[in-house]
Amino acid sequence: MKKLVLAASVVALAMTSCGQQKCNCNCGCDKCACSAETTVADVDSTASGWDYVVRENLDLSQLPKDKDGYYVIFDGKTLNGWRGYNRDDVPAKWSVDNGAIKFSGSGAGEAQSADGGDLIFNHKFKNFELDLEYKVSEGGNSGIFYLAEEAVRHTPEGDQPLAIWQTASEYQVLDNERHPDANLGVDGNRQSASLYDMIPAKPQNAKPAGEWNKAKITVYKGTVVHSQNGQNVVEYHLWTPQWNDMLKNSKFAPGGPCEPAYDLLSNMGGDNHEGYIGFQDHGDDVWFRNIRVKVLD
DSSP, X not given: OOEEEEEEEEOOOOBOGXXXXXXXXXXXXXXXXXXXXXXXXXXXXXXSOEEEEEOOOOOGGGSOBOTTSOEEOOOSSOOTTEEETTOSSOOTTEEEETTEEEEOOOSOGGGXXXXXXXXXXXXXXXXXXXXXXEEEOTTXXXXXXXXXXXXXXXXXXXXXXXOGGGTSEXXXXXXXXXXXXXXXXXXXXXXXXXXXXXXXXXXXXXXXTTSOEEEEEEEETTEEEEEETTEEEEEEESSSHHHHHHHHTSTTOTTSTTTTXXXXXHTTTTTTTOBEEEEOOOSSOEEEXXXXXXXXX
């Protein structure tokens, strides 16, 4: 697929699970034709298919490193370096709260109100270790994305931004005790720290809602490890036949309602195998703090 070079501001079209467009105004309907303007250069639109959108990376040399050699990508005071997925600005529902990045839930689930949407750090990482803490509200649901790409789908009505979950793996963030997703999927593969809908986190050692959890995601030459509260709980290998088989047995299977997720995820990170780190707006309060990244290239 050809890459698109962004020429102007892109405002995300709010999406819900499996590719259904949700209303991006305040009427709350599922069928509203609301759309946001997307301007790209060098677009070869067709009636089907998709393309990546390319933006300029933030220069990591502008950021401080801590004593352990990690880049500190959140300073605890501002959202400098962060922006909305498929946007130039920070959605209003994301803020800094007592030294943490907070999403103030709209109660709309995945509908994502006009002032919400997913948040990403504006630099693509390839081989890295992401280290942070997270806290979820009672009944809350969110996620940590990595190797995410921005992309648009070509439709007869014009180019529509894809959702971040169609392009990236998700480290699930969940109140396992109260949220119904904990009992869906297979063998707990939608519980906290799981590779969402594919591999359950074992042992399942998440702390209760309202308490801080430690999360670590390591990506190195295709090997991915999820850690939660000091224990490795998931390991898998990208860009392998086994990875494609997992996708085919998940909600992201080819020919299913989540298309074109399979095409994007099977080559996650694009040709360079790199992408953004992001946090999910799932309509519930969630907090992230002490966010740092060690580059392993």
